[in-house]
Amino acid sequence: MNNHAALDTSIYTAVTEAIRVEAQRILSEGQVTAVIGYAASRRKGSARPVIATDAVAADKLIFTAACVNNLAVYLTKAKKDIHKGGKIGIVVKGCDLKALIGLMGESQLKREDLYLIGVPCSGVLGSTMQPATELTTATIAPKCCECDVHQPTGCDFIPSVTVPSTPQLEGKYSAEIARLEALTPAERWSYWKEQFAKCIKCYACRQVCPFCFCEQCLCDRNKPQMVDSTPRPSGNTAWHIVRAMHLAGRCAGCAECERVCPMDIPLNLLNRKMAKELKELYDYESGLEVLEKGPLNSFAEKDDQSFIK
Amino acid sequence: MSRIGVFICHCGENISRTVDVERVAAEIGRHPGVAFSTDYKYMCSDPGQTLLKKAIQEQRLTHVVVAACSPRMHEKTFRKAVEVAGLNPFLCEMANIREHCSWVHEDREEATVKAIDIVGMMVERVKKNRVLAAITVPVTKRSLVIGGGIAGIQAALDIADCGHEVILVEREPSIGGHMAQLSETFPTLDCSQCIMTPKMVDVANHPKIKLYTYSEIELVEGYIGNFQVTIKKKARSVDEDKCTGCGVCMTKCPQKKIPNRFDQNIGMRSAIYVPFPQAVPNTPVIDRDNCTWFKSGKCGVCQKVCGPGAVDFEQQDRLVVEAVGAIVVATGFDLYSINEKPKGSAIKGYGEFGHGKIPDVIDGMTFERLASASGPTGGKILRPSDGKEPKQIVFIQCVGSRAREKGISYCSKVCCMYTAKHTMLYHHKVHDGQAYVFFMDARTPGKSYDEFWRRSIEEEEAVYIRGMVSRLYQKGDKIVVMGSDIAVGVQVEIEADMVVLATAIQPQKGADTLAQKLGISYDKYNFYSEAHAKLRPVECATAGIYLAGACQGPKDIPETVSQASAAAAKVMTLFSKDKLEREPVVARVREAGCVGCFACKKVCAYGAVEEKEIRDRQGNLVKIVAYVNPGVCAGCGTCQATCPSKCVELDGYTDEQIVAMIEAL
Numbered sequence A: 001m002n003n004h005a006a007l008d009t010s011i012y013t014a015v016t017e018a019i020r021v022e023a024q025r026i027l028s029e030g031q032v033t034a035v036i037g038y039a040a041s042r043r044k045g046s047a048r049p050v051i052a053t054d055a056v057a058a059d060k061l062i063f064t065a066a067c068v069n070n071l072a073v074y075l076t077k078a079k080k081d082i083h084k085g086g087k088i089g090i091v092v093k094g095c096d097l098k099a100l101i102g103l104m105g106e107s108q109l110k111r112e113d114l115y116l117i118g119v120p121c122s123g124v125l126g127s128t129m130q131p132a133t134e135l136t137t138a139t140i141a142p143k144c145c146e147c148d149v150h151q152p153t154g155c156d157f158i159p160s161v162t163v164p165s166t167p168q169l170e171g172k173y174s175a176e177i178a179r180l181e182a183l184t185p186a187e188r189w190s191y192w193k194e195q196f197a198k199c200i201k202c203y204a205c206r207q208v209c210p211f212c213f214c215e216q217c218l219c220d221r222n223k224p225q226m227v228d229s230t231p232r233p234s235g236n237t238a239w240h241i242v243r244a245m246h247l248a249g250r251c252a253g254c255a256e257c258e259r260v261c262p263m264d265i266p267l268n269l270l271n272r273k274m275a276k277e278l279k280e281l282y283d284y285e286s287g288l289e290v291l292e293k294g295p296l297n298s299f300a301e302k303d304d305q306s307f308i309k
Numbered sequence B: 001m002s003r004i005g006v007f008i009c010h011c012g013e014n015i016s017r018t019v020d021v022e023r024v025a026a027e028i029g030r031h032p033g034v035a036f037s038t039d040y041k042y043m044c045s046d047p048g049q050t051l052l053k054k055a056i057q058e059q060r061l062t063h064v065v066v067a068a069c070s071p072r073m074h075e076k077t078f079r080k081a082v083e084v085a086g087l088n089p090f091l092c093e094m095a096n097i098r099e100h101c102s103w104v105h106e107d108r109e110e111a112t113v114k115a116i117d118i119v120g121m122m123v124e125r126v127k128k129n130r131v132l133a134a135i136t137v138p139v140t141k142r143s144l145v146i147g148g149g150i151a152g153i154q155a156a157l158d159i160a161d162c163g164h165e166v167i168l169v170e171r172e173p174s175i176g177g178h179m180a181q182l183s184e185t186f187p188t189l190d191c192s193q194c195i196m197t198p199k200m201v202d203v204a205n206h207p208k209i210k211l212y213t214y215s216e217i218e219l220v221e222g223y224i225g226n227f228q229v230t231i232k233k234k235a236r237s238v239d240e241d242k243c244t245g246c247g248v249c250m251t252k253c254p255q256k257k258i259p260n261r262f263d264q265n266i267g268m269r270s271a272i273y274v275p276f277p278q279a280v281p282n283t284p285v286i287d288r289d290n291c292t293w294f295k296s297g298k299c300g301v302c303q304k305v306c307g308p309g310a311v312d313f314e315q316q317d318r319l320v321v322e323a324v325g326a327i328v329v330a331t332g333f334d335l336y337s338i339n340e341k342p343k344g345s346a347i348k349g350y351g352e353f354g355h356g357k358i359p360d361v362i363d364g365m366t367f368e369r370l371a372s373a374s375g376p377t378g379g380k381i382l383r384p385s386d387g388k389e390p391k392q393i394v395f396i397q398c399v400g401s402r403a404r405e406k407g408i409s410y411c412s413k414v415c416c417m418y419t420a421k422h423t424m425l426y427h428h429k430v431h432d433g434q435a436y437v438f439f440m441d442a443r444t445p446g447k448s449y450d451e452f453w454r455r456s457i458e459e460e461e462a463v464y465i466r467g468m469v470s471r472l473y474q475k476g477d478k479i480v481v482m483g484s485d486i487a488v489g490v491q492v493e494i495e496a497d498m499v500v501l502a503t504a505i506q507p508q509k510g511a512d513t514l515a516q517k518l519g520i521s522y523d524k525y526n527f528y529s530e531a532h533a534k535l536r537p538v539e540c541a542t543a544g545i546y547l548a549g550a551c552q553g554p555k556d557i558p559e560t561v562s563q564a565s566a567a568a569a570k571v572m573t574l575f576s577k578d579k580l581e582r583e584p585v586v587a588r589v590r591e592a593g594c595v596g597c598f599a600c601k602k603v604c605a606y607g608a609v610e611e612k613e614i615r616d617r618q619g620n621l622v623k624i625v626a627y628v629n630p631g632v633c634a635g636c637g638t639c640q641a642t643c644p645s646k647c648v649e650l651d652g653y654t655d656e657q658i659v660a661m662i663e664a665l
Helices: A011-028 A071-075 A077-081 A094-105 A172-181 A185-197 A204-208 A233-247 A256-260 A267-282 B021-028 B046-058 B071-084 B108-127 B150-161 B192-205 B248-252 B292-296 B301-305 B351-356 B364-371 B415-429 B449-458 B511-518 B557-575 B599-603 B638-642 B655-663
Strands: A034-040 A047-052 A088-093 A114-119 B004-009 B034-040 B063-068 B092-096 B135-138 B142-146 B165-169 B209-212 B215-223 B226-233 B318-324 B326-329 B333-335 B361-363 B392-399 B434-439 B463-466 B469-475 B478-485 B490-496 B498-503 B505-507 B545-547 B579-582 B587-589 B609-615 B621-628 B648-650
Touching: A011 A034, A011 A088, A011 A114, A034 A071, A034 A114, A047 A071, A071 A088, A071 A094, A088 A094, A094 A114, A172 A267, A185 A233, A204 A256, A233 A267, A256 A267, B004 B021, B004 B046, B004 B108, B021 B034, B021 B108, B034 B046, B046 B063, B046 B071, B063 B071, B063 B108, B071 B092, B092 B108, B108 B655, B142 B150, B142 B318, B150 B165, B150 B192, B150 B209, B150 B326, B150 B557, B165 B215, B165 B226, B192 B209, B215 B511, B226 B326, B248 B301, B326 B511, B326 B557, B351 B361, B351 B469, B361 B364, B364 B415, B364 B498, B392 B415, B392 B478, B392 B490, B415 B434, B415 B449, B415 B498, B434 B478, B463 B478, B478 B498, B545 B557, B587 B621, B599 B609, B599 B621, B599 B638, B638 B648
Parallel strands: A034 A088, A088 A114, B004 B034, B004 B063, B063 B092, B142 B165, B142 B326, B165 B209, B326 B545, B361 B498, B392 B434, B392 B498, B434 B463
Antiparallel strands: A034 A047, B135 B579, B215 B226, B226 B318, B333 B505, B469 B478, B478 B490, B587 B648, B609 B621
16 A cells, blocks of 8 residues: 555544534434434444434444445335335435435435435545555545545535545546547457456346336346346346446446445446446436436437437 | 137239248248138238138137238238127237338248248237227317418318317417408409408307417317317407497507508508407407507506496406317418528528518518508509509519529419419509519419419410519619510510519418427428328328318418318317227336336327326325326337336337247247
């Protein structure tokens, strides 16, 4: 870890304190029935998602560089764990907030049902780091290197701390996309074939993704069977293409899929490439505002039509 | 177990020339599930259909595949035959081995193999077809007619005479449209007012017609049989119920020098006005832009002199919602002007004719007003510039029309006839005058039309010059017309007192905006598009909306009236049943799997997807899912392609069927 600069995470103490106070207040005043946040876990420095339903539990909420999870997923698939009825508070980093905005546009959430506690964030740890590791330019998650929302906006509460200016970090995704784009289609295909061949079809990427909220995934259907269910090359490829296509124009880049992948498939790389296409074709970035229709389900006369030969 | 019957058609030699139909029948007979297969020379003929019906009964068939032409051609024929034989018609599918196979291939062996594949795929598909029942939707037996010209009036009267309520909406203060402006009409020269105004009165008095004048369509929702239309009644500033139409307000109004659009701005009107004396309704409107009260808060004379107290300066625009089952669009036309057009417009002006800046160069409609007994000159043909009678008059045809370089390539259809009429009217009124006509060619098909045109030359002394005019310019009080006579091959120059331009017919301004509200299609000129140029000329592609008159394309009065009556007949056909039957090939939502992301709703071009609440027995909301309204769904399948969890499927085209078809290959 030498030659790598440490990153300033000093604000996290103040953030933690502010989250606790605010969570206790809204819970005790009955504004919300639960607050989804992070609490310390058993291993030193580690954090895990918790659902605080009273002031005592709220006092245990934390925010550290180990708070990697995107909690938005607890409002969709995992929502069954949450007590129904009433508003729910949720601790969100800027990247997680984009997912919530996307979910609102897809009728999965209503803004008025949520109490958003925004977190000013300098960055979190990469997926392979030990939780107690110091946050440095080497240990930071790749997504944080290209983050443009260190300071979330539009929340009900944001701790009044200023994110210290982070040094210019190397954009790993944009560099990798540029590298792959420079390859021939055949070379690129062989790269992805190799990546997909590693897949063991555990579907962790699906389970952690806030946008994979279907009650029954089409990959689990057998009448007709759209995607081969065993981890063989054809089914793997089909699954990863379906996943990438279904996320096009929706994924805001929380990179949870990539974090949880036990086989280290660069899933967010595909997502970022789709996002880049959307930006180039439709000047569209997901997660910035609640839209009734995104570019992929609307038609405008000025849309790029160069692909129609 | 399915017992599928496959019937291979030779289509005379259309199919059998390239495809070995006997071999197809033999091989498909061995396909799992096929109980019977045969071939026949003409399956669609009476003996062919009899063969099919007999086989269904004798072989106890459960499904049928007819391998023949395109389903567009004969699907209905065979489904009907299957129904007669006692099977559900939707258990019959067609395999297209003509357009998709025999017509496009030459190699007999390869074409035969492909035909077997095509039929095999359809066998797999039909196996999974569901029994479907025709969808019925209720019909609101009231009709909306948009536009109160002759087309709208005719359609409204025909529908109302049949006993159905009609809502007639007109943008102007009076109905009558362009026909009310005309002087006399070809080919019989009867007075337009004389034949038009009685019809206008009929509309006003008809118990089944509800008239909204000075009103516009704001919003159209719903679908065939069940439209909800929001109409904006613009503030008239005169209470229609109180006004007796005595006209005192108009005589007393101090603002009298406002150009009257009905008189092509030659005649003048007051600020409170009816566009013409025979207006229906005979209720004035205050032109708020020109009224002294509305401009400065002073005056109010009309209110003071109005006996019944009908003048109401406080009146506001009002929105009214009407439920109707059918809509007739009859918004008519507008005339092309030779004025300079805005930059970037596809349609250009006529700089060579002075861009409309020479006062005695007028268009055909202005000439109609000059020739009309009720017009601003009392029927005398006088120059707008100095009120003198023109002794030499030049008519120029095809101004704008058939001029690709000006942006319009179509023929406006009525100009040849009305110019011939104009020369006659001129000759009747100015006995010592001479009329010249520059024309490309005379297009006069129609009953008594060519005779009429010949008459203008042979009896009414009009001089027709075949050729176009290159330039017009003012010289003293004359207009010099420079043109060519291509029959003789010489340049012609005429010093005219007046020039009348037969300008092109264009759709009404705002035709495109209305089309977008209605969800109907229009061409590049904004004329509304019919569903089929030959076989469905009065229907729009959008079900329940019909076209009448010049909004669809240039038309004369007889044609417009015929089309209006045809549109009315279509509306009455629709209203002849209490419920509407339609093909049940619509999308259905598998509610158990739907997560309510409404991607389907976002992409549905027909507005067929609605939100539906699922509640448990206690009435608690379980979830909100998508619901496809079968009355609106057009069966396009976009929702099916969009649904991320594949929870919406089109009957007859389910994923299971598509996959089965692919696997049959």
